[in-house]
Amino acid sequence: MGHHNMDTILLIEDDKLIRQMLRDTLERKNYIILEAMNGKRSLEILEHHNVNLILLDLTLPDGNGANFIPHIREKTNAPVIIVSGEYCKDQKVKTLNAGADDYIEKPFDPDLLIARINANLRRYKDIKPQSSVTRDRITHIDDQIRIGQWLYDPSRYQIFTQDGTEGELTSSEFILLGTLIQNAGRALKREELCESIRRDSYIPTPRAIDVKITRLRKKIGDNTTPPKIIRTIRGVGYMLSEDAIG
Amino acid sequence: MGHHNMDTILLIEDDKLIRQMLRDTLERKNYIILEAMNGKRSLEILEHHNVNLILLDLTLPDGNGANFIPHIREKTNAPVIIVSGEYCKDQKVKTLNAGADDYIEKPFDPDLLIARINANLRRYKDIKPQSSVTRDRITHIDDQIRIGQWLYDPSRYQIFTQDGTEGELTSSEFILLGTLIQNAGRALKREELCESIRRDSYIPTPRAIDVKITRLRKKIGDNTTPPKIIRTIRGVGYMLSEDAIG
DNA sequence: TTACATTATTTCATTTGTGTTACAATAAAG
DNA sequence: CTTTATTGTAACACAAATGAAATAATGTAA
Numbered sequence: 001m002g003h004h005n006m007d008t009i010l011l012i013e014d015d016k017l018i019r020q021m022l023r024d025t026l027e028r029k030n031y032i033i034l035e036a037m038n039g040k041r042s043l044e045i046l047e048h049h050n051v052n053l054i055l056l057d058l059t060l061p062d063g064n065g066a067n068f069i070p071h072i073r074e075k076t077n078a079p080v081i082i083v084s085g086e087y088c089k090d091q092k093v094k095t096l097n098a099g100a101d102d103y104i105e106k107p108f109d110p111d112l113l114i115a116r117i118n119a120n121l122r123r124y125k126d127i128k129p130q131s132s133v134t135r136d137r138i139t140h141i142d143d144q145i146r147i148g149q150w151l152y153d154p155s156r157y158q159i160f161t162q163d164g165t166e167g168e169l170t171s172s173e174f175i176l177l178g179t180l181i182q183n184a185g186r187a188l189k190r191e192e193l194c195e196s197i198r199r200d201s202y203i204p205t206p207r208a209i210d211v212k213i214t215r216l217r218k219k220i221g222d223n224t225t226p227p228k229i230i231r232t233i234r235g236v237g238y239m240l241s242e243d244a245i246g
Numbered sequence: 247m248g249h250h251n252m253d254t255i256l257l258i259e260d261d262k263l264i265r266q267m268l269r270d271t272l273e274r275k276n277y278i279i280l281e282a283m284n285g286k287r288s289l290e291i292l293e294h295h296n297v298n299l300i301l302l303d304l305t306l307p308d309g310n311g312a313n314f315i316p317h318i319r320e321k322t323n324a325p326v327i328i329v330s331g332e333y334c335k336d337q338k339v340k341t342l343n344a345g346a347d348d349y350i351e352k353p354f355d356p357d358l359l360i361a362r363i364n365a366n367l368r369r370y371k372d373i374k375p376q377s378s379v380t381r382d383r384i385t386h387i388d389d390q391i392r393i394g395q396w397l398y399d400p401s402r403y404q405i406f407t408q409d410g411t412e413g414e415l416t417s418s419e420f421i422l423l424g425t426l427i428q429n430a431g432r433a434l435k436r437e438e439l440c441e442s443i444r445r446d447s448y449i450p451t452p453r454a455i456d457v458k459i460t461r462l463r464k465k466i467g468d469n470t471t472p473p474k475i476i477r478t479i480r481g482v483g484y485m486l487s488e489d490a491i492g
Numbered sequence: 493t494t495a496c497a498t499t500a501t502t503t504c505a506t507t508t509g510t511g512t513t514a515c516a517a518t519a520a521a522g
Numbered sequence: 523c524t525t526t527a528t529t530g531t532a533a534c535a536c537a538a539a540t541g542a543a544a545t546a547a548t549g550t551a552a
Contacts, residue, residue, distance in 0.1 A: 006290055006293070006294055008294060008295065020266075023281075027281075027283075032280065032290075032291050032294055032295065033280075033281070034278065034279075034280065035269075035273075035279070037273075044252050044278075045252075045278050047252065048252055048254060048278060048296075049254065049278065049295055049296075050294075050295075170527085170528060170529085171528095172528080172529075185401070185402065186401040186402065187401065187402055187403045204529085204530055204531090205530075205531070207510090207530085207531075207532090208529080208530045208531075210509095210510065210511070210512085211511090211512080211513095211529085211530065211531085212529085212530090213510095213511090214510095214511060214512060214513095217511095232509095232510070232511090233402075233403050233404075233417070234416065234417060234509065234510075234538070234539085235403075235416065235417030235418065235508090235509075235539085236403050236417055239402065416538085416539060416540090417539095418539080418540080419539095445508085445540095448507095450540085450541060450542090451541075451542070453499090453541080453542075453543090454540075454541045454542075456499065456500065456501085457500090457501080457502095457540080457541065457542090458540085458541090459499095459500090460499095460500060460501060460502095463500095471548095472548090478498095478499070478500090480497095480498065480499075480549070480550085481497095481498075
């Protein structure tokens with residue numbers, strides 16, 4: 001995909017006009033832009049997207065921007081460039097110590113900003129060759145599928161044995177199993193599995209998946225040690241064995 | 247940490263004012279917004295980011311929006327909602343056939359738009375388990391890669407021999423190997439390797455890498471003296487031999 | 493060769509990750 | 523509303539992985 005320079009920049013800036021100005025400037029240089037009007041939101045965005053560089057305003061409605069740097073660092077190592085309203089040497093030192101990578105004052109020359117951004121991106125890439133996580137396409141199950149000694153029946157939201165005996169999966173266990181089946185032979189992280197069973201406005205902790213997996217294993221009879229159908233991928237999550245389906 | 251509803255919406259719309267209006271409306275509902283002013287750029291953005299839903303204007307500078315649907319579908323299965331300037335039944339049918347999921351006309355009621363968006367997101371999630379972007383340091387190697395006599399399989403977080411025998415790498419050994427593969431032919435400093443496997447808030451001593459390398463060499467069968475696959479670069483660190491991969 | 497520096501390997505206490513149960517919170521059913 | 527089923531968290535036991543330290547082996551320079 002040889003588009004060079006398609007890096008993503010997250011703008012954390014409360015002033016809408018400045019955001020818009022920055023967006024215009026940077027989009028002209030072919031960057032992909034994400035905007036956050038405050039610190040809290042920026043963290044939420046980082047939870048969902050890989051960004052290559054962050055422009056961080058110091059005066060945010062929910063606190064001094066510098067205070068967010070540690071939280072940003074928990075989520076990404078992308079370079080953080082501070083955009084400060086007025087020059088203040090103490091503050092500069094303080095923010096750089098806090099983990100910022102560069103510091104630039106308003107008003108700034110657009111070309112200078114671009115230059116700084118490029119320099120930081122270059123440095124970042126030298127240290128960490130890293131790109132966005134790939135996302136496999138997942139197909140919908142519409143036919144019955146054999147899973148172990150069971151038949152997974154999407155139309156009835158339940159599993160059955162050959163002789164018609166009905167399983168006892170709850171709906172979320174059924175969905176979880178479906179997700180595993182759709183991705184058989186691929187290790188799924190707890191977070192991915194969480195997504196598949198989450199109810200609106202509530203996301204369980206990753207450990208809740210362990211409990212569900214335990215129950216699921218028991219109900220489908222995956223009782224060898226270690227389990228053969230739903231395998232544990234230590235440090236990652238779980239994977240349905242390809243041998244188990246058909 | 248309930249970030250529910252933190253879905254990402256890609257706006258494909260040439261009119262800046264409408265883009266801005268949509269952004270305002272949707273950001274108020276906590277969606278993350280990406281903007282593309284034309285079809286070509288939208289495809290580039292999709293190359294880099296996972297989006298949950300797409301709002302597609304039909305009148306774009308580089309062609310009718312409907313023509314982009316197949317290209318969008320090559321990159322994502324996220325629902326596409328057409329935003330049309332004027333109502334035209336033929337066009338509606340045509341775009342829905344082309345793969346759009348919903349159709350809404352300008353001018354539209356913001357609440358209606360939100361309702362349609364939510365409905366489509368819900369439907370999409372019923373079908374596809376959605377993995378949020380994760381930030382772990384797992385390699386982004388997409389395909390299996392030969393390494394020595396092994397096959398490095400990112401989807402299973404494990405290495406395998408030609409005949410399917412499974413390796414015994416731990417997840418961090420697997421990640422370490424991935425880092426070496428990504429940088430094959432380049433000597434990596436211990437500090438760099440530390441980075442790739444470090445757990446949150448803990449940085450091991452560089453010597454810990456030696457131990458991991460020893461274990462890794464043993465497990466991949468790199469047992470010549472000196473080792474040929476993972477070579478020691480004295481005074482620097484380690485380097486994966488380019489001959490070993492393919 | 494020796495003397496020194498760097499890396500390899502083993503050991504083992506510590507840390508981390510997972511399986512499981514019990515229970516509380518929540519949703520569903522009567 | 524009460525009862526029941528489902529669900530997720532907390533707690534604990536256990537297993538695996540990890541890395542610091544000690545020791546052995548190897549490379550390097552003189």
